[in-house]
Amino acid sequence: MREHRYSVEMPHSAERLWALFQDYDRWTDYAPMVLRVDVVWPGDDAGNGLLRRVIYKMPLGRQGSALELVSGIDPDPSADKGHGYEFTMLSRKPGDDQTGRVTLEPIGPNRTRFSFEERYNLTSIPWKWFEGPIYGFINRQNEASMRRASEWLTQHPEYRPDLVEPEDTSG
Numbered sequence: 516m517r518e519h520r521y522s523v524e525m526p527h528s529a530e531r532l533w534a535l536f537q538d539y540d541r542w543t544d545y546a547p548m549v550l551r552v553d554v555v556w557p558g559d560d561a562g563n564g565l566l567r568r569v570i571y572k573m574p575l576g577r578q579g580s581a582l583e584l585v586s587g588i589d590p591d592p593s594a595d596k597g598h599g600y601e602f603t604m605l606s607r608k609p610g611d612d613q614t615g616r617v618t619l620e621p622i623g624p625n626r627t628r629f630s631f632e633e634r635y636n637l638t639s640i641p642w643k644w645f646e647g648p649i650y651g652f653i654n655r656q657n658e659a660s661m662r663r664a665s666e667w668l669t670q671h672p673e674y675r676p677d678l679v680e681p682e683d684t685s686g
Contacts, residue, residue, distance in 0.1 A: 516634060516636045517634070517636065517647075519650065519654045520633075521630075521654075523628075523658075524622065524627070525626070525629050525668075526626060526669065527669075528624075528679060529620065530598075531668060531678035531679060532627055534678055535667070536617070539552035544667055545664040546656075546664075548571045548660070549660075552568070553567065561588045561589070564584070564586065566584055567582075567583050583604050584602065585600050597619045597621050598619045600617055601615070608639065614633070615631065616630075616631075617630070631657065631658075631661065
């Protein structure tokens with residue numbers, strides 16, 4: 516079992532980041548390995564039980580597909596608590612599912628700590644032999660995509676300007 520965790524501070528409100536991360540048509544704008552996201556099942560009103568299929572680029576011009584189940588969404592997050600969800604990437608083989616959590620924690624006006632954790636365990640040979648390099652590559656791509664999401668919001672102030680928090684000028 517391997518685990519990967521990282522966090523990064525982003526200069527955007529948690530609400531605006533949440534909106535972008537829930538806007539599946541936009542994933543290709545900041546995640547270059549993603550070709551598209553299909554919502555297979557929308558889940559409940561909060562998004563719990565959402566099932567999405569992520570189609571992504573693979574080496575040699577191939578495409579891969581990941582079926583992800585979303586759960587653990589707080590249906591009414593408070594402004595100080597932020598947003599988060601858990602995910603399970605469902606494998607065809609029992610024991611190979613990946614699990615993780617994404618959290619957006621407000622740390623100031625238009626400042627959010629993005630945290631990501633993921634656990635994976637490849638059990639099939641020959642994939643198990645290459646688990647480290649495979650997930651090292653995937654982890655670097657995931658981290659770069661989240662930095663690009665923040666950069667995309669900075670470059671597109673017209674995207675959900677209603678979720679930009681007023682700056683504290685009482686200083």
